[in-house]
Amino acid sequence: MNTKNNPHHIVIVGGGAGGAELAKKLGDSVGKNKQAIVTLVDAKLTHIWKPLLHEIAAGTLNSSIEAMEYIDHAHRHHYNFQLGYVDHVDPQAKEISIAPTLDDDEEETIPRRSLKYDTLILAVGSLTKHFNTKGVVEYCKFLDTLEEANNFQSYLMRKMLRAQNRTQELRPGQLHVAIVGAGATGIELAAELHGATKKLIAFGFDKLEASRDIKITIIEASPSILPALPKRLSDAALEELRKLNIEVMTDERVVEAKKEGLITHTGKFIPAETMVWAAGIKAPNFLTTIDGLETNAINQLLVKTTLQTTNDENIFAFGDCASCPLIGEEGFVPPRAQAAHQQASLLVKTMKYRLAGKDNLPEYRYVDYxxxxxxxxxxxxxxxxxxxxxxxxxxxxxxxxxxxxxxxxxxxxxxxxxxxxxxxxxxxxxxxxxxxxxxxxxxxx
Known part of the structure; x- marks a missing residue:
């Protein structure tokens, strides 16, 4: 039992949309009044709302303005912040292990350390799943993190500068961006890139002509784009993309990425020197290594409707890294930002129940807004x-x-x-x- 001299320690791993909100709410409540110690662990020093990454990648949003600094936020809201990537959880010892933090020269800035917990909440989000498609890791760009989005923007800017200052004709596919996946990320990135390239040309890149030199293609394995939306809205989005001269290829599954472009299952070759993979998600691999916890085929932790993992009542998981059953219907909560937001609010109430010694924890019921x-x-x-x-x-x-x-x-x-x-x-x-x-x-x- 926890006392004032030995307060309950709530450790949150992952400072994404849900994790950062939860840390703030718990810090302002149970952290501020010393009912518990709240610690947030994240591999980065700053937080950015993940749905903004496509705008950062296109250069239409400045990440340095929008990013939230965890150290400052923790100080303001009465929780602790630990920088580092969690690569191991020991449920028996109730302890997490944080990998060493290295600088740009691969020198150790912060050594490996361990952190004890009474309640562990995993909110480590998701990564893009490439289905082990040949060549994707080597040749495609991903937009899972702020660093990847910033790197993509710098890469694209260099491509445009080289094209503007070229001394010979453009190569086939030199300024062709091929995006694999016609979900929200792929669609939004395509539209944002279209606007960004038009602005560049307006700023004086007069050797380039948008309709002739710059091409954007979306490749989707399903029969239609945006399958989560009703057909009328999917069709409306498709019409808007066509107005922007963005090519959309449906029923085409990419089977290989090469340096010069993509190959689909029908044998089509799409020449493109810039390729972005935005199809499918999975939770981080380390979740599958936690002794005693159950995961599904995409590495998500299986949780009950209380958001407790199925085999350990002291470990909770929510957001994209958790597979939570829907109440009153078949299926599971979709991996969406609104679900993480709702679950974070529920877990504030849950933690107060645990601190009060109550066993009947509230259940999460997904509401689709x-x-x-x-x-x-x-x-x-x-x-x-x-x-x-x-x-x-x-x-x-x-x-x-x-x-x-x-x-x-x-x-x-x-x-x-x-x-x-x-x-x-x-x-x-x-x-x-x-x-x-x-x-x-x-x-x-």
Whole structure:
């Protein structure tokens, strides 16, 4: 039993959308009043909302402005922050192991260390699954992390600079971007890249012509794009992509990536020197190595509706790394940001129950508030309320300006969950004053 001299230690691994929100809420409640010690562990010093990565990759959003610094956030909200990648969990010893942190020269900055817990909450998110497709790891870009998004933006800028200052004709596929996967990430990235390249040409890249030299192709193995959305909205998104001269290939499964481009199962070759893999997800591999815990085929931890892992009541998991059964229907909670947000709110209540010694923990019931896909400043499509409204009257489809405003509000809600209303309003005003008319609408370095 925990006492004031030996308080309950809640360790959260992963500072994504759900983990960062949970750390803040627990810190401001049970951490502030010393009911428990709350520690967040993450491999990075900063947090960025993952749905923004495609904008950072295109250069239309500056990550240094949008990123939240964990050390500062932890200080403000009464929790501890530990930098490092967790690579081992020992349920018997109730201990996690954090790998050494290395600098750019591969020298050790922080040594390996261990951390004891009373309650462990895993929120390590997901990574892109490449299905062991030949050549993908070697030749394709991924956008799972802020570092990968920033590296992609720098890479693309170098490609454009070389093309602008070339002394000979462009090679086939030199400025062709091929995106594998027509889910939200692939669609949003394609639209954002289209807008970014048009801005570059407007800034003086006069040797390039968008319609002639720059090509964007989306390749999807399924019969249609955006399968999570109703067909009418999927068709609306497809029409918008065609207006932007973005090629969409459906029913084409990529079987190999080469340096010069992609090969599909029908034998088609798509010449492209820039290839992005955005098809499928899986949880981090280390979850499968935790003794006694159950995982599924994509490495997700199996959890009960209380979000406790099936074989260990002291280990919880939520968000993309957890497979949680739906209540009242078949299937599992989809790996979406709104689910992680809802689960983080539930776990605040759950932790208070545990600290009070209550055994009857609350259960998580997924509420679908809908889906939105943002096609840059061109359009936004989606449906609101999802199954919440669908039980009575069906979901409400939205497009254009209304959908765009709702999409922006989702990000603002995340920022409010992290910082509170007052601080977020002040930050929004400060960013508006700083950026209005003073900085280009595209990152150029």
């Amino acid at each position: 809908g889906s939105l896909v943002n096609l840059g400043h061109y359009s936004t499509v989606g449906n609101l309320m999802g199954n919440l409204m669908g039980r009575w009257s069906g979901s409400m489809s939205v497009e254009g300006f209304v959908a765009r405003m709702v999409y922006k509000s989702l990000y603002r809600m995340h920022l409010i969950a992290l910082h509170g209303y007052t601080r977020e309003i002040l930050m929004t005003i400060a960013n508006w004053i700083t950026n209005r008319g003073l900085k280009p609408r595209l990152k150029l370095h």
